[in-house]
Amino acid sequence: MRFRRLLGMALAGLLAAGPALADKKSDTLRWTSRQTISSADPYFNEFREAILIIGQMVWDTLIYRDPQTQEYKPLLASSYTWKDNVTLDFDLRRDVKFHDGKPFDADDVVYTVNYVANPENKINIQSNVNWMKSAEKLDQFKVRLNLKAPFPAALEYLAGPVAILPNGFFDQAGPSHLNVKLNGTGPYRFTKWEPGKAGEFEVNKDYMANSPKGRPGIGKVQFRIIPDVSVQMAELLSGGVDWIWQVPNDQAQKLATMPNVKVVPSETMRVSFLMFDVKGRAGQHPFTDLRVRKAVSHGIDREGIVKNLIGAGSRVVHSACFPSQFGCTEDVARYAFDPAKAKALLAEAGYPNGFEIEMYGYRERRWIEAIIGNLANIGIKAKLTYLQYPALRDKVHGGEVKFTDMSWGSYSINDVSAFVNAWFTFLPDDLARDPEVKEWLEKASALVDGAERKTLYDKALKRVAEQAYVLPLYTNPVIYAYTNEVDFTAWADENPRFYLAKWK
Amino acid sequence: MLLFAARRLMLAVLVALTVSVICFFLLHLSGDLAQALAGSSSSASDVEAVRKAYGLDRPIIVQYLGWASRVLTGDLGQSYFFKEPVAKLIAERLPVTMVLGVCALVFAVALALPLGVVAALRPNSWIDRTALTISVLGQALPSFWFALMLIIVFGLTLRWLPISGSGTWQHLVLPSIALGYYATPAIMRLTRAGMIEVLASDYIRTARAKGLRAPSVLFKHALRNAVIPVVALAAVQFGFMLGGSIVIETVFALHGIGYLAWESIARADFPIVQAIVLILASVYVVLTFLADILNAFLDPRLRVG
Numbered sequence: 001m002r003f004r005r006l007l008g009m010a011l012a013g014l015l016a017a018g019p020a021l022a023d024k025k026s027d028t029l030r031w032t033s034r035q036t037i038s039s040a041d042p043y044f045n046e047f048r049e050a051i052l053i054i055g056q057m058v059w060d061t062l063i064y065r066d067p068q069t070q071e072y073k074p075l076l077a078s079s080y081t082w083k084d085n086v087t088l089d090f091d092l093r094r095d096v097k098f099h100d101g102k103p104f105d106a107d108d109v110v111y112t113v114n115y116v117a118n119p120e121n122k123i124n125i126q127s128n129v130n131w132m133k134s135a136e137k138l139d140q141f142k143v144r145l146n147l148k149a150p151f152p153a154a155l156e157y158l159a160g161p162v163a164i165l166p167n168g169f170f171d172q173a174g175p176s177h178l179n180v181k182l183n184g185t186g187p188y189r190f191t192k193w194e195p196g197k198a199g200e201f202e203v204n205k206d207y208m209a210n211s212p213k214g215r216p217g218i219g220k221v222q223f224r225i226i227p228d229v230s231v232q233m234a235e236l237l238s239g240g241v242d243w244i245w246q247v248p249n250d251q252a253q254k255l256a257t258m259p260n261v262k263v264v265p266s267e268t269m270r271v272s273f274l275m276f277d278v279k280g281r282a283g284q285h286p287f288t289d290l291r292v293r294k295a296v297s298h299g300i301d302r303e304g305i306v307k308n309l310i311g312a313g314s315r316v317v318h319s320a321c322f323p324s325q326f327g328c329t330e331d332v333a334r335y336a337f338d339p340a341k342a343k344a345l346l347a348e349a350g351y352p353n354g355f356e357i358e359m360y361g362y363r364e365r366r367w368i369e370a371i372i373g374n375l376a377n378i379g380i381k382a383k384l385t386y387l388q389y390p391a392l393r394d395k396v397h398g399g400e401v402k403f404t405d406m407s408w409g410s411y412s413i414n415d416v417s418a419f420v421n422a423w424f425t426f427l428p429d430d431l432a433r434d435p436e437v438k439e440w441l442e443k444a445s446a447l448v449d450g451a452e453r454k455t456l457y458d459k460a461l462k463r464v465a466e467q468a469y470v471l472p473l474y475t476n477p478v479i480y481a482y483t484n485e486v487d488f489t490a491w492a493d494e495n496p497r498f499y500l501a502k503w504k
Numbered sequence: 505m506l507l508f509a510a511r512r513l514m515l516a517v518l519v520a521l522t523v524s525v526i527c528f529f530l531l532h533l534s535g536d537l538a539q540a541l542a543g544s545s546s547s548a549s550d551v552e553a554v555r556k557a558y559g560l561d562r563p564i565i566v567q568y569l570g571w572a573s574r575v576l577t578g579d580l581g582q583s584y585f586f587k588e589p590v591a592k593l594i595a596e597r598l599p600v601t602m603v604l605g606v607c608a609l610v611f612a613v614a615l616a617l618p619l620g621v622v623a624a625l626r627p628n629s630w631i632d633r634t635a636l637t638i639s640v641l642g643q644a645l646p647s648f649w650f651a652l653m654l655i656i657v658f659g660l661t662l663r664w665l666p667i668s669g670s671g672t673w674q675h676l677v678l679p680s681i682a683l684g685y686y687a688t689p690a691i692m693r694l695t696r697a698g699m700i701e702v703l704a705s706d707y708i709r710t711a712r713a714k715g716l717r718a719p720s721v722l723f724k725h726a727l728r729n730a731v732i733p734v735v736a737l738a739a740v741q742f743g744f745m746l747g748g749s750i751v752i753e754t755v756f757a758l759h760g761i762g763y764l765a766w767e768s769i770a771r772a773d774f775p776i777v778q779a780i781v782l783i784l785a786s787v788y789v790v791l792t793f794l795a796d797i798l799n800a801f802l803d804p805r806l807r808v809g
Contacts, residue, residue: 036767038586126550178588196767197759198669224669226757227766230652231668238660240667394536 023242024485024503027219031243031498032226032235038195041180042163043116043123049223051125051161052412052495056213057201057221058099059163059184062090062109063155064212067491067500070324070414072155073212076104076164076185085150085448086133092141096208098166099189100181106137111167113145121170127411128161150446152326152453153415160412160495187216187499199223217487217502236261236481243482245496249311252479263481265313266490269322270409270476271419272367274300278432278469281399285357291349293468297335299342299378305370306474313477319461320420320472324492327416327444327457332465342378354379360404362389364476368405371473397428407476412493416457417445424464432469508800516793523785524575524778528568531774558584575782581775585768590779594761600670601753601760604683605745607676611684612691613738615639619688620695621727627700639692642685647748651682651755668757679756683748687741694737698730732802736795743788 023030035047042055064075074080077090096104113135116123123129131154133146147154166183173180182190187207192200201221224241226232229248233255235241247255247263256263274296276287286292302316318335321328346354359382361368372382382403387395395401410418424430424437437460444456464470480490488501531537538555555561559570574581580590616639623635658678659667666675702708703726711721749762757763761780768776 178586224757226668227763228755228757231655231755231757234652234655234660234667238663238667240659 024483027503028222029218029220029243029486029498029501030222030224030241031496032224032232032241034225034227034229034232034246036196036225036227039178040182040190040193040195040199041165041169042161043129043165046124048412048494051128053498054199054201054223055161055163056186056495056497057188057499058182058186058190059165060096060186060211060213061159061163063159065156065159065414066212067489067493067495067497072159075159075212076109082448083144085446086147088145088147088154089138090143090145092143093208094141096185097206098183098185099204100166100183102166104164104166104185105140106143107167109143109164110135110137111169112163112165115165115170116162125161125411128157131157132162150448152445152448152450153413153417156413156415187211187213188221191220197225213497213499216499218498221498233481236483239483242486243480243488243496245478245480247479247481249477249479252481255481260484261481262484263479264488264490265311265477265479267313267315267475267492268409268478268494269325269412269414269492270407270494271317271320271322272364272405272407272473272476273320274371274471274473275396275401275404275406275423275431276469276471277399277402278467281431282402285402286349286351286355287357287403289349290467291345292351293471294335295342295345295349295378296375296380297342297468297471298338298345299380300371300374300471300473301337302473303337305367309367309370310474310477313479314474316474317472318465320423320464320470321416321461322410322414322419322475322492325410325414325416325419326450327454328419329454329458329461331458332462333468334465335468335471339378346379351379354381356381356383357403358382359384360392360395360401361386362392363405363407371405393429396431401431406470409476409494412495414493416461417441420457420460420464421445423470424460432464432467434463434467434469437463505800509797512793512796516789520782520786520789524572524782525568527778527781528571529564531777532564532567537772537774571778575779580779583768583773583776585771585773585776590775593764593776594779594783597759597761597764599760600758601746601749601762604676604679604749604753604758604760605742607680608684608745608749609687609738609742611680612687612741613734615684616688616691617695617727617731617734620692621699621722623692623696624699624703624730625722627696632696635692635696639689642688643690645685647682647686648751648755650685651678651752654678654682655755668755670758675756675758679749679752679758682755683745683752686748687738687744690737690741691734694734695730698733699726702726702730733799736798739791739795740788743784743791746787747784 033049035049037045037047037050039045040050040054042051042059045051060076062075062077063080064073066073076093076096078093079091081089083089090109092106092109098104113132115121116129117132117134119126119130131148131151133148135146136144138144164185169180178195182193187204188201189204190199191202203216203219207215226235229251232241232244233247233251236244237258252263252265255261276293277285278288280288306314306316317323317330319328319330319332323330346352357380359372361384365386368384372384375382392404396404408419408422420441422429424432424434425441426433426438440456440460444453447453478494480488482488485504486501487504490496538551538558538560559567571581580594582588583590583593586593619635619639623632626632655667655678658665665677669675708721708726711725749760750765753760753762754766765777765780
């Protein structure tokens with residue numbers, strides 16, 4: 001009898017324990033991600049979720065880039081002027097308050113810049129800040145930013161990862177930097193943060209008027225870490241969360257058949273490419289011959305791979321950059337899919353029967369396997385070694401790689417320097433080592449004049465394509481899935497802006 | 505008995521030591537830790553600076569001895585990623601794993617004991633075969649797959665239970681079943697074998713002859729004796745569960761040490777991985793040691809040799 005009563009109680013408990021349903025009613029958007037984010041501040045961090053998503057929900061930047069028009073607008077600044085190539089002056093808004101009520105002024109900007117730009121403070125992504133030298137206060141609402149050297153992409157960084165923190169933010173942080181009071185000026189404020197687990201945010205009711213970010217359309221946002229993509233999908237379908245991303249393509253197709261769920265593939269700035277050991281650092285092999293590199297370029301059916309395998313949110317690119325990046329040009333030598341021409345080029349280079357080669361890769365195995373299939377058709381037998389990225393990078397840097405599939409996301413910086421400087425200026429990843437290309441790119445990096453920079457990038461990208469130093473393949477999509485009650489827009493910079501989302 | 509215990513203890517210590525050595529060397533072979541720590545956008549000089557700062561430029565034997573001597577003083581080191589003491593991180597998360605392990609063990613015993621008893625009552629009958637099938641499935645199914653099936657059925661279709669996360673007791677139900685089911689075959693088979701043996705013994709026949717009711721014979725006389733080795737086995741299974749919770753915690757987004765191990769492996773956060781392997785190995789070794797001693801205490805034949 002006692003056992004029966006217990007069983008009854010247990011069942012009643014189970015039935016009462018059903019998960020909460022989709023949360024338009026409670027005005028709460030619940031999103032999830034796979035990465036374990038232990039710290040919520042935007043600097044002692046390496047995760048896009050913290051640096052960009054939470055970073056721009058809770059904090060503001062001096063400048064805002066309108067994701068629709070790509071136009072730069074003042075945000076915490078009211079205006080800005082270039083004094084010279086390395087000096088940028090800002091007038092600051094006077095109507096901004098931090099979430100704790102303290103008014104915002106020049107001291108906050110000076111503190112943030114001088115703290116994060118100081119290499120001794122060791123913030124995680126140095127390339128986001130190491131172009132800044134210092135900031136000085138000109139008056140309470142006037143700040144001067146000094147650059148180490150001319151840096152044309154400055155505005156792009158100031159509109160992205162350089163969030164402005166309150167003065168003294170890290171004073172109580174401790175060595176783990178976890179002990180900070182999460183206080184910003186942004187459209188949302190923290191109501192709860194559990195490191196490595198979850199976070200909760202609510203609208204900042206005192207958010208500045210006329211912000212180019214606008215006023216958020218959703219009252220509360222909740223974030224939770226779920227490491228397994230299948231579980232994320234189950235949560236989305238059962239109404240446990242409202243928004244997930246980075247859904248694999250095959251899973252996305254199944255999700256798309258579900259009612260109430262919207263699946264949106266969106267292009268990102270990440271570009272896949274094939275890289276050749278042009279200088280033969282890894283020993284004798286056919287890719288030092290331009291004709292062989294051209295043969296490979298003609299031998300790969302990039303359109304076919306995009307159409308049949310990668311799907312929506314991807315397109316073929318012909319130049320070593322992402323098309324929207326400043327200075328990127330697609331007006332370069334193109335290699336149409338033409339296996340007969342590829343075979344002829346191989347024969348001309350002395351390989352009528354093709355050859356065997358070791359190939360490396362670290363992402364999207366299925367796409368790489370399609371490339372290997374294409375290569376086999378023109379007689380090149382590529383044997384794939386699939387590695388984790390750090391291991392592959394070690395091999396590239398050590399001069400052990402003859403041929404590899406590669407990709408680059410430019411850290412979402414909409415300027416071509418974020419791409420080409422990483423691959424063609426004799427850094428350890430540069431396998432082409434063309435001194436002229438290096439010279440053009442370095443010269444362009446130091447110029448602020450847009451037209452001159454464009455001319456130099458044009459020259460460099462044309463050379464890269466003519467010499468087939470790399471074969472640009474296609475852009476990589478990211479797939480979002482969310483309840484169709486939410487009105488959300490995905491952008492190519494892989495920065496989901498929840499402050500622009502609203503309920504339908 | 506003392507000699508036996510001393511021998512077993514030495515063996516246990518040796519096992520724990522071997523595990524720590526193998527784990528240390530395997531982790532160092534898995535890639536360049538300094539490169540992983542410095543991040544993908546780092547220059548060669550950054551990597552070298554990290555290598556020096558973390559002492560990764562010293563010979564690996566020296567690194568191991570340094571680590572081992574600190575561990576003996578109770579210092580498990582500092583996490584590279586969280587930049588906090590490993591002991592603190594583990595202490596924060598161990599309760600989740602322990603509670604999950606206990607719940608899973610309770611589930612395993614609650615399922616396996618009745619199945620074992622029922623199977624023993626009619627050996628080789630269809631009931632026996634069915635009970636065996638149910639329990640063996642637990643070991644045959646990959647736990648991540650079984651966990652996803654539970655999620656689909658109870659979380660998605662029936663919507664009885666939450667799918668992931670923690671906070672309420674309901675959150676523990678599915679992970680406990682997924683983890684505990686794996687341990688049922690061993691417990692079930694041992695119960696079955698023990699019960700068959702005990703039920704054939706003289707004192708059970710005597711009890712029946714005295715006219716005692718069947719349930720009384722079964723539970724008061726037979727099961728009590730048959731269950732003794734099961735207790736020892738359950739202790740060992742508990743060790744298994746702490747290790748096995750890596751997959752289950754990851755699937756159900758429970759923030760225990762299994763999940764901590766998984767994320768630390770992905771991030772090459774070597775001090776945490778090393779400490780968790782050592783702790784899990786030690787727990788397992790201690791439980792096995794205790795089980796050995798208990799068995800030897802119960803069965804003097806085991807003390808020889």
